[in-house]
Amino acid sequence: MTLATEPSEASTAPADPSATAPAPASAAPPLSDLVARDAREFGVYARTGGWAFALLVARSVRPGGQGAEETPKVSAKEFAELAGCSPDRVMRYYKAWDRAADDGMVPQFEALRPGQDVELPDADAWLTYYTSRNSATSERGTAIAEAAEAEGIRPTKALEVAENPTALRAAILADPSTAQAARRALLDRVREDPELQAELARDVVRTDDLKKAVATESRAADRIGYVRQIAESGQIKTPAGQTVDAPADVRQEAERHLSLIDELDEDEDSGEWASEAYDTMKSLVVETVEADPELRVSDRRTKFYNSLQKATKVFEELTFDDAEDFYEDDMVARLEDLQQAIASCLTALRGTRKEQGR
Numbered sequence: 471m472t473l474a475t476e477p478s479e480a481s482t483a484p485a486d487p488s489a490t491a492p493a494p495a496s497a498a499p500p501l502s503d504l505v506a507r508d509a510r511e512f513g514v515y516a517r518t519g520g521w522a523f524a525l526l527v528a529r530s531v532r533p534g535g536q537g538a539e540e541t542p543k544v545s546a547k548e549f550a551e552l553a554g555c556s557p558d559r560v561m562r563y564y565k566a567w568d569r570a571a572d573d574g575m576v577p578q579f580e581a582l583r584p585g586q587d588v589e590l591p592d593a594d595a596w597l598t599y600y601t602s603r604n605s606a607t608s609e610r611g612t613a614i615a616e617a618a619e620a621e622g623i624r625p626t627k628a629l630e631v632a633e634n635p636t637a638l639r640a641a642i643l644a645d646p647s648t649a650q651a652a653r654r655a656l657l658d659r660v661r662e663d664p665e666l667q668a669e670l671a672r673d674v675v676r677t678d679d680l681k682k683a684v685a686t687e688s689r690a691a692d693r694i695g696y697v698r699q700i701a702e703s704g705q706i707k708t709p710a711g712q713t714v715d716a717p718a719d720v721r722q723e724a725e726r727h728l729s730l731i732d733e734l735d736e737d738e739d740s741g742e743w744a745s746e747a748y749d750t751m752k753s754l755v756v757e758t759v760e761a762d763p764e765l766r767v768s769d770r771r772t773k774f775y776n777s778l779q780k781a782t783k784v785f786e787e788l789t790f791d792d793a794e795d796f797y798e799d800d801m802v803a804r805l806e807d808l809q810q811a812i813a814s815c816l817t818a819l820r821g822t823r824k825e826q827g828r
Contacts, residue, residue, distance in 0.1 A: 519593030520566070520600055521576075527560055528567040529582040542584050566600040575599075597629035690741045693748035694731055700724040706755050710773035714765065720754045727751070 514522050532543040546564065550557040570576045575591050582588070598615045614632050615625035631638055641648040660667050674680045700706055701724040706716040716724075727747035734740055759769050 517593060518590040518596075520563070520596040521590040521593070524563045524567045524570075524596075524600075525576075525582075525588065525590060527563040528576070528579055529586050530584045531560060531564055532579070533561070533564065562600065566596070569599045570595075573599075594624050594626045597626045597633075686741060690744040693744040694728075694740065697724050697727050697731075697744075697747045697751055700751060701728045706758065708759050708765070708769045708772075709756065710769040710776060712765075712769055712772055717758055720751075720758060723754060724751055 527546075527549065530543055531546050531549045533546050544552075546557045546560045550560045553560070567576060568579070570591065571578045575595065577588055598611065600611075610632075611629060614628050618625040618628035621628075638652075642652050643649075660670060674684055700716055700721060704716055704721050705713050706720065707713050724747075727743075727750065731740055731743050731747065734743065759765050
């Protein structure tokens with residue numbers, strides 16, 4: 471890369487007159503001088519990055535050419551024609567310098583004249599101010615830089631990634647650790663972005679494998695939640711739905727299982743652990759109910775009433791206003807069977823009452 475208009479090393483050290491003296495017109499410069507010039511120009515770019523080119527624009531360009539009589543500066547269009555590039559590209563460097571000047575990183579344009587050298591910022595700061603053609607706005611770059619600083623990394627690293635999403639995709643596809651980092655970042659973003667939430671939800675429901683995976687993880691989460699509720703609240707729910715205090719040993723067992731699950735690595739599959747914990751706690755709840763005669767009777771009574779209420783509701787929803795339109799003998803047979811079952815229930819309950827009255 472040649473910076474022919476950039477005086478060598480002026481921003482960091484005085485130039486060597488012997489190295490920059492013009493060669494005789496009749497002979498090409500010695501190879502060593504060419505190599506030395508290239509090395510100096512490379513050093514400038516290695517230390518300053520885009521700032522080296524931005525300085526060329528900042529000291530030589532005045533957009534629109536205003537004030538051209540007072541200064542030899544030219545318009546961005548004229549400068550672009552001389553450089554063999556587009557005015558848009560020139561202006562991107564101009565605007566980057568302008569933003570940096572507002573932050574006090576570099577001198578204002580008015581303080582610069584063609585050929586003047588100034589000390590340039592470090593190369594790492596360049597992408598904080600430079601907005602490429604593919605960047606939506608300078609605000610986007612600012613937001614990325616701020617997020618990078620919050621994560622404790624150099625803004626230039628994040629900006630480079632943002633400017634090349636294809637490279638990011640390739641890294642995610644090829645490298646599991648990069649994919650995991652992207653997943654964690656995406657989850658953090660999803661919490662604050664309802665639109666992204668909806669898009670991801672649609673992607674999941676449209677992908678069978680993802681739907682199955684989500685269902686599996688949801689079931690595991692529900693089971694862990696069941697165990698966590700016992701451990702943290704100290705209460706259990708009986709098979710009939712009653713909430714009662716959990717015995718100390720049952721709560722301790724829930725805490726033990728929960729501790730094992732919480733110690734799993736973030737990316738480790740918890741499904742098997744969740745199933746084991748859930749099955750264990752379910753069995754302990756049943757044993758607790760069966761071991762307490764009063765609780766056992768109360769739970770069976772609650773279960774009976776729950777079933778009776780459901781059956782009553784279902785029967786009440788039956789209508790016979792237009793029965794002649796859909797009548798079938800099988801309907802009558804089923805209702806007769808139901809009537810006999812209810813009669814048997816009534817006989818059993820009345821017999822129990824008589825036994826209690828003796």
